[in-house]
Amino acid sequence: MRDFVSAFVFGFLLLASTAPVLADSVMVFGATGQLGAPHVRMLLDRGETVVAFVRTTSSRERLRNLNIQYAVGDLTDAASVLAAMEEFKPRVVIDASARRGGMMTREQPFYAEAMRNIVDAAKVTGVSQIIIHSSVGVRGSAKKFLEEVGYNTESQNIRDKGEAETYLENSGVGYTIIRNGLLEFEPAEPTGNGYLVEDINAFGRITRTDLASVSLECMDNADCQGKIYHAQDDSLIGPRTGSEEGK
């Protein structure tokens, strides 16, 4: 009996020692998307353990051959978000998700619900920072400029993102909100000239790769905690080429 117990304890210790250490991971929501995927690659370059939260239906093509962990669930399913966070206990969470479906789904809520599920789970498991991608125009930002160019700053989409921001802001969890104005159509060559400003009237363009890069400068950065930034790149001039439905 004693031998059996010793063998069991030894086996358990061996298993525990070979299991991946994930308590210090970064979880990326929207990891399979155009903005999420460059975050994942850059996090790996920084030596981070990355957990991609994906749906059962998600194409993992953009993450092919990357040495990452997967958590499967749906941002609109609170239990699956909590289960993923309880399993991996991420230190930092990055939300680069976007409601899929383009213009046809613009009036359908998504962002506030997704954010509630992330924040509520983060409170349970203890996340030090949630970095989210939001939009210029949310909560009155750059309102004058956007109205001048005929953009509807009162749309359901913008209000939905505003609710998401407010929920995060009031949650007590460390956070950084990064708003983008106009994203370059993909594929877009990064310029290396992207930057963040605290001016909530700023409106500019940026590539997703540069956006990921400047966003990660805020990760674990005390200066960025509790802040809202607008992302831009002054070197992007002239008309955007290609075609992509704005969200």
Ligand SMILES: NC(=O)c1ccc[n+]([C@@H]2O[C@H](COP(=O)([O-])OP(=O)(O)OC[C@H]3O[C@@H](n4cnc5c(N)ncnc54)[C@H](OP(=O)(O)O)[C@@H]3O)[C@@H](O)[C@H]2O)c1
């Ligand atoms: N200002 C602009 O010009 C502009 C243009 C486009 C986007 N944006 C903003 O930029 C950000 C990123 O957009 P993007 O175009 O890079 O995104 P994207 O390529 O459309 O990717 C969206 C990601 O969100 C995930 N997702 C959607 N619904 C989900 C759900 N219910 N549960 C879990 N994951 C879900 C998708 O997973 P699946 O692979 O499973 O679908 C995908 O990984 C968003 O905030 C968007 O609003 C701004």
